[in-house]
Amino acid sequence: MARVWQLLLFVLIMAVLIGLPPLLGAGLQNAMTNMLIAALFAMAFNLLMGQGGMLSFGHAAFYGVGAFAVMHLMTAIDRGGLSFPTPLLPLAGAAAGLLVGLVTGWFATLRSGVYFALVTLALAEMLHSLAPHWEGLFGGEAGISSMRMPWGGFIFGQVIEIYYLTLIWVTLSIGLLYAYTRTPFGRLTLALRDNEERVRFMGYDAHATKMIVFAVSATFAGIAGGLLAVSNEQANYELFGTHVSAQVVLHTFVGGSTVFFGPAIGAAIFTLFAYLVSDVSRSWLLYQGVIFVLVMLYAPLGIGGVVMLHLRHWASIPWQRMVGPYAGATAATLLMAIGTVMVVEFLEALFSPHYVAQRRQAETSWPAFERFGASWEPFGILTWGPPLLLLIVGLLILLRLRHRIVALWDEVQETAETAARSGA
Amino acid sequence: MREDRVLDLRGIAKSFGSARILEGVELTVRRGERHAIIGPNGAGKSTLFNLISGQFSPTSGSILLNGREIAGRPPHQINRMGLSRSFQITNIYHRLSVFENLRLGVMARHGLRFSLFRRVAALRAVNEESEALLQRIRLEDRRDRPAGDLTYSEQRALEIGMTLATAPEVILLDEPTAGMSQEETHYVIELIREVTKGKTLLVVEHDMNVVFSLCDRISVLVYGELLATGTPEEIRANRAVQEAYLGEEVA
Amino acid sequence: MLEFIIISTLNGVTYGLLLFMVSAGLTLIFGMMGVLNFAHASFYMLGAYIAYSITRTIDFWIGLLVAPLLVGLLGMLVERYLLRRVHRYGHAHELLLTFGLAFIFEELIKLFYGDFPVNYSMPAYLRFPAFSLFGADYPFYRLFIGLVAIGMFVLLYILLSRTRVGLVVRAAERLPSMAEALGHNVPLVFMGVFGVGAALAGLGGAVAGAFFPTNPNMALELGVIVFVVVVVGGLGSIEGSLVASLMIGVFSSFAVGLNWSLARLLDLVGLGDWARELGGLMTLTLSSISGTVPFLLMLIVLLVRPAGLFGERN
Incomplete structure (x- = not known):
């Protein structure tokens, strides 16, 4: 099969x-x-x-x-x-x-x-x-x-x-x-x-x-x-x-x-x-570095290793109970990713030579900057609030779900071990 | 008489820096015998094994395997000349299957050392031999498990199996029953008795019951020097041995 | 010629002392924890950039003082919250993690300061000649870099050899489990050493960045040379890295001024023209391969004597 x-x-x-x-x-x-x-x-x-x-x-x-x-x-x-x-x-x-x-x-x-x-x-x-x-x-x-x-x-x-x-x-x-x-x-x-x-x-x-x-x-x-x-x-x-x-x-x-x-x-x-x-x-290499370090910290076997782990234990994973936490964790990761990208891109825009030149010309000391096809205030709550909120919410969800997922996996491992002991 | 000597150690000495571990060791192992080396901790037993198997070279002296000098040769050459060893601390391929652990040894014996253009699954003789070996060490039902997942005594059995896999003439076992319960010890000793039939066995062992029941001859190593060699009865009766070593345990 | 020798020696020694400031921490960390920290030169770069920011907004001397502290703190955080997490996966994994961090640090610097060098320089009153030699002025600041490094080395030496803390550090380096059994908090020692190593590198960056260019490549450029230094000196040996730093420093400053080549060497036996016809490696001048020789040296040391000049262990 x-x-x-x-x-x-x-x-x-x-x-x-x-x-x-x-x-x-x-x-x-x-x-x-x-x-x-x-x-x-x-x-x-x-x-x-x-x-x-x-x-x-x-x-x-x-x-x-x-x-x-x-x-x-x-x-x-x-x-x-x-x-x-x-x-x-x-x-x-x-x-x-x-x-x-x-x-x-x-x-x-x-x-x-x-x-x-x-x-x-x-x-x-x-x-x-x-x-x-x-x-x-x-x-x-x-x-x-x-x-x-x-x-x-x-x-x-x-x-x-x-x-x-x-x-x-x-x-x-x-x-x-x-x-x-x-x-x-x-x-x-x-x-x-x-x-x-x-x-x-x-x-x-x-x-x-x-x-x-x-x-x-x-x-x-x-x-x-x-x-x-x-x-x-x-x-x-x-x-x-x-x-x-x-x-x-x-x-x-x-x-x-x-x-x-x-x-x-x-x-x-x-x-x-x-x-x-x-x-x-322009910050792709930074994201790449962050992804690498996160993988090293939380999934040391890499994407392939995680996939293999699931395939190996496919039958003994309690999918019905697992789907919820997994979907939640995926969504939370996505939220955090969006938050991170927004923060990085905003910073990139604010520290770019382009913006520095703009600041020199503008009458107000901190003009709005362009990103994602919209205009943002450098110190606006609407600029920094949403990404920070996304990061915090995502982090909280992840922290909560992590224990559930770990506990479920402990069960899977245990089943696998008993199966091995009985010589299957 | 010469053909009788499989392994001949002459005037073996070994020092690490200024520390002398072995001094003037003379030892002859006869073909087909089961020979034990005993001695207190730190007597140099493991060092002796490391010298014979090629892990280190002796500072002086010569080691003859079937009349050929092996002192100072690298381990893989000594192995190919028919001498294989096990390790005191289990030394297996943890992430490979039990079967693979054995097959690697069998492959080596068949000379498949740089075989890049053949399918391993198609090597009939190698695979059959590995299966047979798997049965002899009674691990058939663990065949495809990663070796690292086995219980301790199963790993010890695998360790012995891997030592046998290259079909050696002389087998060196380094404390095969270390850390085992009495039941497990019994099991492993029976296994050793069975699988080393017709071969020459040199074993380092701490359990005196095992030594005296398993082996034909015993050598006693104390502080890097060989005190005596003889049959179990002779060793039991030897006063020097009793004083130096056995006294506390056997008397 | 005499002028060339004296100036090159002075330049070489000061550069070597700078190399030592960065390599001391790296070799100390490796000796204790077995971690080859790929992010170590990043601490040097961060030191330079932080000092630059502080100099621009507040003052040069405060930058010189605060940058190493901040970098040291960062180092401690890295050890405590990142390295320690992956410790159980083995040294290769730790090495990969620091490698990823080096990557991130470089990109973060580019994010905030751009891809080009920043204008970090010493205050005007430090910009004076220390002395004049053969009609040329020798900048005081070069000597200053060397002095800071020497001061730091003396301090470190006293700390390690004369104080109780130093005793514990040395015990933890030799036999971590024994030191732990004796009731010393080894993880804390590790964190401290990591922090101090990072701070030293940060100090190096803060001092040197005001003289040499401060740009996002500085970590990589110095990082590979620092690897050469710690390998040649012997991984884990502070004395070794001092000697190797000076060696590499002096060599580099001499090599850039010399146009020796294999062909010229063969001139001595009359084969120079033949060699020049061959071209290729034969006509490469020492100055053009001055960047290559350290790696060749490192390679030779690794293959012939991996413990390095002063290392005890393999």
Whole structure:
């Protein structure tokens, strides 16, 4: 039964991913391309983090290396009549990711825990600080740009063509990553995360194993970077930046690192939202940070983890009693979200250079400002009252409902435990 | 006579900094025997196990497994040469299923160490062997539970199963009954007796009843030195042992 | 050449002392709690911005005094209400939380102060040359930054080695459960140390922000260098981070003025032209890779001696 549902969900998602983009504008098509790339990057990262138990703070290194490799290949094709099928360009990213991943992985996996994270951080920062000065390899500060060549009847001039090319690559890559979990080595990767010492005492070379996990992860990160290069037709040193490494961490943990598709969910949500709200708000990154910290505090397993928890206990959840509190909590969260957004946007408006200039010109010292298509008084009760009220009411509801939900879940856990004890 | 010696420790010494843990340990384990190492806390028993299994290298001395030097080799190589150990503090894969915990060992023995292009579900021999092992440690009805969810004595049984999974010739068990009730101890000892048939067993154990009923020979380690080795009767009768160690408990 | 050496040394030492002000707290917190605090450099940035706001509205010296206190308080709140919550999920989770906080702090600063540097500077009467060297004036304020750092280090040292509080802190660092069993309130000590570490970083920001640019990137830029410092010095070692701070500081100030390259090095054995033909890494000058070398150093330390120069533990 579960398999049928999974298949259905898969078909549905693929149908949307295939059928929807032609109906959208180029902007959204491009956003969806970026979404797919971010999803693959997060999945590659999570092979290392979620399955191998190694937290990397420098995955931008492999993403960037993949992108630059593709740019060099693209340039060679463009300039020198090298004939290479354009759709296979990301292979250069994979090869570069694998190569650099093997070498750096050998070093990085000598260490574990915080020290591993610091090694990866140092690697990426080295590239980030070196690239702008290395004209030949990274094109200096400006980076490298080139052109995609037509191939096999495709021009690759339109966004939609690139979207479908990306879709094929991402689907294939995620399929391979899924297959990986079903191999003996995939199982060994999980064991490594749980207990590296025991792995060694079972006859496995833990260091070599970790190095290969690292290299596979870097390979797929390289493909993701390569796809970005194919899409943008350029790459520069900022691909190695701390922000790139940070984004993939955020995506993965919000989506849920313990669930296979979790990182893809996180990446999809964040990149799509970023595109959708970027015109409306400048504070998207702030919201993203807040969401991440809230997830870390209250749902450490991420969105995917929460979903899995519900699926696992589906039968024993007292839904009739649960629906009420859940609906209430959702509504309260929404109230608080609206309140927060209003406060942040008002502050943003008040502290913007635009408003400061307005203040200088206006006769009254604090002129009204524009937000959400309306005009607001900087010190008006109608400005600050509603969002504060929303925040307080939402918080009170959440605090009340929290105990009810926790109590109900305790019941669920108890049923699960008794079921386990009786050997079911 | 040579073939009789599976494990041979010669002049083993180990120091951490200025602290000497082991000094001049000479020990021979014969093929097929069940050999116990006893001694008071801090005598160096666990260190000895760590040296044999490759966790640390000895400061001096040599360890021969079937005549081949293993001192200083990494644990995974020693394991592949046919020596497998269990841990005093349960050392399992908590989030993986009981079956998976065992299968990982079986996979290693089949040389599937870097197998990226085969489906694990299609490995018939590996899966059958793992199922059989699961039955031998009597955890069939826990097959798909995460190992972390098992009771303590079930985890101890799994620990032994994982040690056996690589089909070792020599088995090192580090306090297999630590922290168990009498009933559980009895159960685990029967299990050990059964699953180590035909293998060589070296065990560290505190429970003297267990030691004397289970083992063919006993070595006594006191303050990092080997005091005596012999059959249970010989050890019981040994005056030095009685004075140094057994006196308080057996007399 | 002599001028270059003296000026670079002075600049390097003062910059190193500033680095130390920020890294001291980070390494202390790591040593005690095992938490690698990604938000630590954010405290430095917050110190600068708060001091800037106070300077603009009230007075520079009050800013210098109040900013560290406010930042320290914030640090204590972060430890008490956020970090402690996720403690049970393990160190990786704590690290991720501080990472998220660093993200939020940066965006909040951008929200209130905009994306561009703010005009935070020292009062006019502090803007005088300390002395003249080779016809160039050396700003007094650079020395002032160094003096504040030294004063702080002396104070911290006395506090840790001579007082009862210091004794408890050191006990809690070595054996938290033992210190707790002896009746000391270890969670309170942790909170206090976190607060003091944050306040130090805040002080660093308040002092240095008036000389170096105060912008939303300053946390990230300094943050990665501070990581280098604590790793090279040995995570958890205060003395180590002092030495490493000075090392990195002096190196950075020398490197920007030197156009050495591998090719020039090979000139010595007559291979310079060959190297220049190769290009790439060979012709990169030291000044252009001065930002890269610290990370290379950090990498080498992590791989060869992860305990750092002065660390005892791995």
